[in-house]
Amino acid sequence: MHVFSFILAAMTPYHFSIALGGVVAGTVIGALPGLTATMAIAVLVPLTFSMSPTSALILMGAIYTGAIYGGAYSAILLKTPGTPSAIATTLDGYPMAKRGDGDLAVTLACISSVVGGLVGAAFLLALAPPLAKVALAFGPVEYFWLAIFGLTLISALSEGNLLKGLIGGCIGMLLTTIGVAEVSADIRFTFGSKTLIGGIEPVSALIGLYCIPVLIDLVATPARHLKVTSGNRGFRLREALSLSWRHKFNVLRSSVIGTIVGILPGAGGSIAGLVAYSEARRTSKHTDKFGTGEPEGVQASESANNATVGGGLIPTLVLGIPGTPPDAVILGALLVQGVRTGPNLFMGGESSIIYVFIAGLFLATLLMLPTGLMVGRYAYRFIITVPKAVLVPTVAFMTIIGTYAIRNNMSDVVIMIVLGAIGWILDRCGFKPSPIVLGLILSRIAEQGFVQGWTIGNARGSVFAEFFARPISAGIICFICVSLFYPIIARRWKLNKELQNDDK
Amino acid sequence: MKTFHKILFTAVAFAIVVTFGFISTASAEYPDKPVRYIIPFGPGGESDITARFQEPFFKEKFGQNLVIEYKPGGGGAVGWAQLNTMKGDGYVIMGTNLPHIIIKPLQKDVGFTTDDITNVYMFHYTPDAICVIDASPFKTVQDLIDFAKKNPGKVIFSGSGKGTANHLAQVNFDGMAGIKTTYVAFKGTGASVTALLGKQVTAEWGYTTVPAKYDGIRMLAVAMEKRHPVFPDVPTFRELGFDLVSGAYRGIAVPKSTPEDIRKKLAGMIDEINHDPAFIKKMEDNGFAMLNAPYGAKVDAFMAKQKKIISQAAKNAGIIK
Numbered sequence: 001m002h003v004f005s006f007i008l009a010a011m012t013p014y015h016f017s018i019a020l021g022g023v024v025a026g027t028v029i030g031a032l033p034g035l036t037a038t039m040a041i042a043v044l045v046p047l048t049f050s051m052s053p054t055s056a057l058i059l060m061g062a063i064y065t066g067a068i069y070g071g072a073y074s075a076i077l078l079k080t081p082g083t084p085s086a087i088a089t090t091l092d093g094y095p096m097a098k099r100g101d102g103d104l105a106v107t108l109a110c111i112s113s114v115v116g117g118l119v120g121a122a123f124l125l126a127l128a129p130p131l132a133k134v135a136l137a138f139g140p141v142e143y144f145w146l147a148i149f150g151l152t153l154i155s156a157l158s159e160g161n162l163l164k165g166l167i168g169g170c171i172g173m174l175l176t177t178i179g180v181a182e183v184s185a186d187i188r189f190t191f192g193s194k195t196l197i198g199g200i201e202p203v204s205a206l207i208g209l210y211c212i213p214v215l216i217d218l219v220a221t222p223a224r225h226l227k228v229t230s231g232n233r234g235f236r237l238r239e240a241l242s243l244s245w246r247h248k249f250n251v252l253r254s255s256v257i258g259t260i261v262g263i264l265p266g267a268g269g270s271i272a273g274l275v276a277y278s279e280a281r282r283t284s285k286h287t288d289k290f291g292t293g294e295p296e297g298v299q300a301s302e303s304a305n306n307a308t309v310g311g312g313l314i315p316t317l318v319l320g321i322p323g324t325p326p327d328a329v330i331l332g333a334l335l336v337q338g339v340r341t342g343p344n345l346f347m348g349g350e351s352s353i354i355y356v357f358i359a360g361l362f363l364a365t366l367l368m369l370p371t372g373l374m375v376g377r378y379a380y381r382f383i384i385t386v387p388k389a390v391l392v393p394t395v396a397f398m399t400i401i402g403t404y405a406i407r408n409n410m411s412d413v414v415i416m417i418v419l420g421a422i423g424w425i426l427d428r429c430g431f432k433p434s435p436i437v438l439g440l441i442l443s444r445i446a447e448q449g450f451v452q453g454w455t456i457g458n459a460r461g462s463v464f465a466e467f468f469a470r471p472i473s474a475g476i477i478c479f480i481c482v483s484l485f486y487p488i489i490a491r492r493w494k495l496n497k498e499l500q501n502d503d504k
Numbered sequence: 505m506k507t508f509h510k511i512l513f514t515a516v517a518f519a520i521v522v523t524f525g526f527i528s529t530a531s532a533e534y535p536d537k538p539v540r541y542i543i544p545f546g547p548g549g550e551s552d553i554t555a556r557f558q559e560p561f562f563k564e565k566f567g568q569n570l571v572i573e574y575k576p577g578g579g580g581a582v583g584w585a586q587l588n589t590m591k592g593d594g595y596v597i598m599g600t601n602l603p604h605i606i607i608k609p610l611q612k613d614v615g616f617t618t619d620d621i622t623n624v625y626m627f628h629y630t631p632d633a634i635c636v637i638d639a640s641p642f643k644t645v646q647d648l649i650d651f652a653k654k655n656p657g658k659v660i661f662s663g664s665g666k667g668t669a670n671h672l673a674q675v676n677f678d679g680m681a682g683i684k685t686t687y688v689a690f691k692g693t694g695a696s697v698t699a700l701l702g703k704q705v706t707a708e709w710g711y712t713t714v715p716a717k718y719d720g721i722r723m724l725a726v727a728m729e730k731r732h733p734v735f736p737d738v739p740t741f742r743e744l745g746f747d748l749v750s751g752a753y754r755g756i757a758v759p760k761s762t763p764e765d766i767r768k769k770l771a772g773m774i775d776e777i778n779h780d781p782a783f784i785k786k787m788e789d790n791g792f793a794m795l796n797a798p799y800g801a802k803v804d805a806f807m808a809k810q811k812k813i814i815s816q817a818a819k820n821a822g823i824i825k
Binding site for chain 1: 542546547548549552553556557559560569571572573574575576577578579581582585611612613614615657658660665666667686687688689690691694695697698699701702703704705717718719786790
């Protein structure tokens with residue numbers, strides 16, 4: 001009976017309307033590059049003061065879920081991730097859109113996001129207190145290795161030329177060193193420039209490196225932005241559903257990966273999407289099709305990033321440690337409301353709050369299916385029907401507003417445009433944006449983990465033992481080796497087989 | 505029907521907030537429009553959360569919204585460097601943090617000096633404290649000192665960043681107790697506590713806010729003049745014979761061009777909030793310690809004193825020359 005009572009409590013018309021409003025608002029905000037889930041929630045915090053803690057949580061959860069999904073639109077239709085979480089979605093989403101399957105990609109992203117969100121929320125509901133321990137098992141060294149593991153994914157993202165991919169990754173890593181150093185707090189490589197003191201914000205780099213080259217190409221070529229196929233094909237929901245069913249294991253595996261990465265406080269949706277993507281690519285039957293518009297890639301990335309919503313809330317609510325940046329804002333709002341986080345939240349006392357919230361999160365995630373499809377359809381229609389003369393200035397304007405909004409800082413806009421121009425040239429030379437952005441995001445985590453791990457290792461007497469002898473570290477190192485050498489070994493096997501066949 | 509009204513009310517309230525943000529009417533009685541409160545850090549941090557605590561009290565007392573904005577970057581430097589370029593009409597205020605505004609300009613040219621910042625009020629601080637997990641073998645500060653004397657460098661402290669209050673406290677305390685410990689800088693208090701709870705470190709140089717927020721953590725001593733009202737059983741360092749009173753101090757500043765009368769009025773308003781019993785209770789329950797240094801002689805004396813203490817500690821820590 002207890003179960004039904006909190007579902008009923010969540011299903012009031014008021015909660016229903018804030019969940020609906022939150023998802024729609026979140027989706028639109030997430031679709032605009034630069035406007036992130038963190039900002040969307042932060043702006044809304046004052047509004048939640050007049051609400052009960054439960055309603056406030058449901059509203060914030062709904063916006064968060066919507067924003068993470070919304071990032072897929074611009075990733076698919078403009079090759080620009082609306083939020084960092086959607087980086088991996090661009091890899092196959094944009095090629096799909098390019099060949100006229102943009103509507104299918106958007107619908108597929110919607111279904112995958114809903115599944116991912118549901119899986120994440122289910123883990124939050126059923127296993128939050130034990131799973132929160134995962135967040136504590138990861139120390140600095142583990143984050144260092146996790147970041148290195150992430151960097152090995154460059155081999156999966158470099159679209160053909162591994163060497164250029166690695167060079168791109170190094171460019172990204174070098175860019176991170178500008179500004180205030182991660183651990184030592186020194187100000188480095190600013191060359192006396194005030195513009196560079198704030199460093200290079202990953203999101204502004206993301207917008208510059210992905211979006212500006214697309215805009216330049218739009219202006220430079222007479223062809224239409226996306227291929228348009230005639231006739232009304234609706235949502236292509238049936239097609240998307242059957243694809244989702246065929247790749248159900250991919251979607252579920254990606255959702256679980258997303259949940260676990262979400263639990264880790266040092267890693268967010270971008271890493272979840274990338275790890276899920278590379279796993280999907282590795283286990284798929286047609287690995288070579290990834291990067292050319294393979295639906296499985298979109299499914300992996302989108303289900304994983306939405307699973308981080310529920311996953312990230314696990315340490316947030318159980319330990320008071322935010323799993324992802326938006327969770328930090330949610331946590332702050334809860335403190336103001338007077339709700340103390342901790343395992344007790346899940347055991348009685350204030351338990352109803354948390355369970356009504358989780359029920360609300362399920363509700364919001366389910367509402368994302370109809371609203372996501374509708375909003376997605378309008379976004380797709382807009383992008384394919386609007387003339388280039390309108391599309392380019394609109395998007396250009398949005399990138400500037402979005403970049404400014406990240407930190408309310410003009411310097412970021414300047415950096416974004418300069419990086420965009422450099423990115424366009426690099427793109428011409430075969431250096432793709434994904435490895436650069438990956439280097440930019442991961443080297444922060446790697447540097448922190450390395451310096452902290454080194455200091456702790458020295459104090460304990462052995463840096464070597466600190467880095468290599470801890471069980472989780474050793475496990476991640478194994479993954480790194482597999483990720484690095486699997487393609488080479490696989491190719492050799494294939495070659496051997498072909499040779500044997502030739503012999504016959 | 506009631507729900508509908510609630511939604512309508514929220515929508516209307518939101519519309520009003522947005523409209524007022526853009527329309528600046530001729531000034532009648534300050535404040536007659538929302539005040540922008542700029543936090544030079546990202547959302548979700550401690551500076552943000554304390555501003556959120558103040559927000560509803562400001563609205564209730566003065567009828568205007570406090571609109572919180574973020575301008576993170578350079579460990580706060582980006583925001584502070586821009587403060588004096590903003591409009592000095594009393595509708596822009598910015599959070600300031602110690603030791604940041606003292607140490608940053610001493611390290612390098614960051615676009616502002618400590619004296620460029622017009623502080624109108626210093627309102628609270630999070631006192632430094634040594635935190636351990638409940639299961640830790642250290643019951644008192646003496647236990648920790650004894651262990652550290654036998655094992656130099658083996659006590660590993662996590663703390664929030666380098667050159668922060670936590671770091672300076674560690675350096676100062678090591679000097680006072682004659683011990684050598686290892687300090688590992690983490691990004692913010694959250695990450696530093698995570699390392700403590702995950703047993704990556706022996707103890708944490710944290711704040712009194714830490715045990716107020718997280719389960720399973722206790723403090724060995726706090727760097728306050730008197731014991732913290734919420735933790736009456738935890739001794740101060742002074743009681744134990746170490747003259748350590750320190751922490752992360754917070755206040756607000758205005759652009760230099762802000763007229764004198766508005767500075768004073770603003771200080772008076774903050775003072776009113778800072779003396780509201782409900783506000784004090786909320787702050788103290790969350791582990792903060794109150795401080796009242798309003799504009800004028802008091803804040804000047806406070807800053808002069810801190811400048812001396814902090815720059816000396818930063819020298820000892822090797823952060824500045």
